[in-house]
Amino acid sequence: MITTTLSEALQALNAPQFKGALAGIKRGIEREALRINHNGRLAQTGHPEGAGHALTHPHITTDYSESLLEFITPVSENAEETLAQLSDLQKFTLAQMQGERLWPMSMPCFIESQDDIALAQFGSSNIGRMKTLYRQGLKSRYGSMMQAIAGVHFNMSFSDKLWQALYQLDNQQGELQSFISERYLGLIRNFKRELWLISYLFGASPALCHSFLQGRQTNLPFKHLGKGTLYLEQGTALRLGNLGYTNSAQSSLRVTYNSLCDYVKGLQTAIRSPSDIYADIPDYRASQPLQLNSNILQIENEFYSPIRPKRNTKKGETPTQALARGGIEYIEVRALDVNPFTATGISLEQIYFLDVFLTYCLLKASPEMSWDAQQWSQSNLQKVVNEGRDPQLMLTRCGGQPVAMRDWATQIFVDLTIVAEALDAAYGSTVYGETIATMAKWVAQPELTYSGRLVAKLVTEQSDSGTLALRLAEQYALQHHNDDYKVYNEQGLKEWAQQSFAKAKEIEASDTVSFTEFLTEYFAKA
Template identity: 30%
Template sequence: MKNQLIYKGNFGLERETLRVDKNGRLSQTAHPFEDDGEITRDFCENQIELVTPVCSSVDDVMKELDRLDKKVRKALDDMDERIWLYSNPPHFSDDSEIPVADFKGDLSSKRFYREKLELRYGKRLMLFSGIHFNFSFDDEYLKSISSGEDFSEFKNRFYLRLYKQLSRHSWLPLLLTAASPIHDRSLYEDGEKGGTVSRYSSIRSSEKGYWNSFVPTLKFDSLSSYVDSIQKYVNEGKLFSASELYLPIRLKPKGENSIENFANGVSHIELRMFDLNPLEPLGINADDLRFAHLLAVYLSEQPDFEYTDELQVQAVHNHRNAALLDLEGVTIDGTPILERAGQILDKMSERFSDNNEYQNVIAYEKAKLSDRICSKIINEKIYG
């Protein structure tokens, strides 16, 4: 009988959006939630980032997201502003409309950090918005499978193994949730305007999106070796801090995402590839989060492997390719990407065959693959 504790966990969301005025232009007013820990901004002042409390289910975290969303919308209505519920930014004239987040007082260091990011990456990259899904297994489950060994050590090794699996499969949830193929021409050309279709289903996850100037490769022998491999890049000046590690998956300590806080061990894992879904009132479908949860459960049971530098570079390559709008010729481990995705979903369906709710979640994702395949066939018939 399967250990039912495996489904228990902690769930949290971070949702980034931009603030726009009544004309759909980037807001130029000050951030209206200066002292609210749940409503902040990431890079720019005209951004809203909602940070939910830690919850015990996807349903609860969606309720918290809804609560925060309503609070923001009410305040913005009073300012005659709106939320821009798209991952790609609206029209803007130039970089002067993208003010760096103006953290003050004890938080001034956050502003200085963002000014350094501006010099390294430019402002426009920081306009991309999305959703980060934070998850951890319940300690009760982890203790039940730890065989009496030192729990802290076991927990750290568990999340290192899970990181490797999720990193190698990060292309799959991206493939299933990419939702930003259209962008305004001003994103790349000053003075231009009007929407255009890019070659990407998700620009922010593509080769043009949120990446370091190099591909970081990390070590996984232990948590200390993992942390040391990040610190090496900081020492070399390639990263300002652990927060600048722009990979689709992150291990996170409790509290601020700093190298020092890893001294207390891994707290949770973060999936960073979710586009804002403009067809969903809250920007995300709950079943996509349920699928991410099931994927973490499924991958946590898969055999460990050596995550070589070559495999890590390949994982980034696969992730960027999954962000393409036209997937013709894109393969994962030599198999066409849509076929490979179907194989994994079939295995997950078999794994969770005893739960109708989970079967429905997986069927929901499978239908997206069918839609992509049908679209490809139709386009081939129309355009040859």
């Protein structure tokens, strides 16, 4: 475990032999977006054929529902290139959507009935049917509305040079990969402790359409706007709250992040343990199955967490099998709302901030985190989700010590400033220091945060959030149409789409067992 302070770690990395070790950050983005009609309602059409096959296209697919697109950028060390790739993928897909638009917010548009949310379809292959049945299981367990929420995932890893430097500075003697996994878990624990700051700065879902509640009662102090918008005056990110993408049934899992063994064991136990709650839902062996199985988790992807340790899987591997085989390769941040103030759903300033924040989480000391400590962090997050822009908001440090959110955030930004200086030195840039200096002002001026700007706009215009979102959707569609391709080109993207259909046919032709036999074998291996 690291024993130095953050300042000492940065000073040690400043030695000549480690020059540039902090550079070389690798990133990838997964942006989700609902397809909508010209009137702002959920598109009922299938996945746009011209964009490729949802099962096999590496960069354009669907997430949980058929109308929820997902754009996946390849790994890149250049932040500008990553955003340009994301923009190109969206530009191309919009051209295949027959006038449909991309919803520019996390919380969904007006949805009259959960039945309007069609399950994502991945073809007739066994693996494609498995993906759809998994989503049917989510619908059976949690309802469909949750599957219409969109987010942005940020994947990140550090350079080999940095890992070699930290390994040497920590006087390690064991296997390098075990050290890397241990340090990534330390990052995750620190991230969870201070996740509330991400919600404060970048939360962009303080409002929702009344249709999202589908008659459910809530004691949140919503205010009303327009024909049917509900919003929290000081709220930040309803997507991360109890009304959003959460699963209270998973609270019994008690997955911890103190060792890779503990994490893997926790998830593997969940995918093997039957649940009384889901026992009566027909599984894959039934003539009309409504879930993959009746375990606490159907598969590991059902585990909802704002950050995950990851490793690319080999054919036939589950995520935890890959982690057990090779250790942690990168981390996936899943706590970002869609940014409604940019056509890509995430901005360059967010990427630069996350570079700094995640490096800070890696380099500062990270004590083990008990289950109770995780509950403290979750309680802090919920406070910021519901009332984060309240200047008097108090949070609780682990152990019960109260602290003003503004004071805690100010302390964090002091550390982020020195990390930003180190990153600028490594990259020969000024962007990190400038980004942190800008966002430090947001602590005392909550109206500058994404949620603050959004609420102010809605209240000033006395407008429904849906009306604003539809206007932005049109604006961004026109922007994509007028922009030139930056990394890819139309012909190459068309060829990519065609290749995905050929690959899907190959997968279908390669099936040699029935769907039931396929899943029986899959779960036996898992």
